Amino acid sequence: MNRQVVSAIALAVAALSAGQVLAQDAAPKTREQVRAELLQAQRNGDIIVNAETGQTARDMFPDLYPQSASVAGKTRDQVKAELAEAIRTGDIVADGETGQKLNEQAPHRYAATAVAQGKTRAEVKAELAEAIRNGDLVANTETGTTYREMFPGRYPAASTLAQGKTREQVKAELAEARRTGDIVADGDSGKKLNELYPNRFRAN
Known part of the structure; x- marks a missing residue:
């Protein structure tokens, strides 16, 4: 016990003397500097x-x-x-x-x-519609898997996606997809309308 007390006192004295030596080496600072x-x-x-x-x-x-x-x-x-x-x-x-x-x-x-100005509502809706059509929405949030990855046969291949379509072309494609039921209806299974309700849509 005595040895521990003596060691603690010696350590405290050494620390205090080292602090004073370091303080003497440094130039004193003014109140404004501090x-x-x-x-x-x-x-x-x-x-x-x-x-x-x-x-x-x-x-x-x-x-x-x-x-x-x-x-x-x-x-x-x-x-x-x-x-x-x-x-x-x-x-x-x-x-x-x-x-x-x-x-x-x-x-x-x-x-x-x-x-910074973001996208308009119409632009966001158009991007969402395209993502739904192409299967680019995330189907499984835990893994980040998209519908295209889960059901590759239901969506066009990424390389065959049309680029630079006019508004009229897109509207015509959407109307055709609605007519034929070629739109994903069930987000969980990825099934299209014509798969869920085959009697409502005639096969071409």
Whole structure:
């Protein structure tokens, strides 16, 4: 027991003396330098927010912080312009505890960011219809298998799919498929209408 206590005391003294030696080698920092380092660490997400795991704010909330703290090759003017833009749009972390940005805390103070225009409803519906026709929809979400892969005989081969059809051609093909029941009706089995209801559709 005495040996353990003496070892612990010796270890503590060694650690304290090593810390003092290292502190003497480093130049003392001013209060402003320490504050600047703290603010920089908060901006970059380098502050430890979970003492148990040692995770930094950047580790826990990677979307809220820039990918790299400093980008090599940028001029001072470029950095100042980026900072001015971030201040203008509120894209600066305001709350170090939650990682919220200014534009998230007070969205009414900042203009909404432009969202990239997606596809129209008609375009999405057309893509869905084509995916159904070609068997490109996922049939089994666990394996990612498509209907074409599960039932290759029911869909045209990928290499024979027509490219660049006009709207009229597509509408004519859809009308013909409806008339003949050549449309997948049961997503689970992949059966077409003319297979489920053979009496409703006449064979050509």
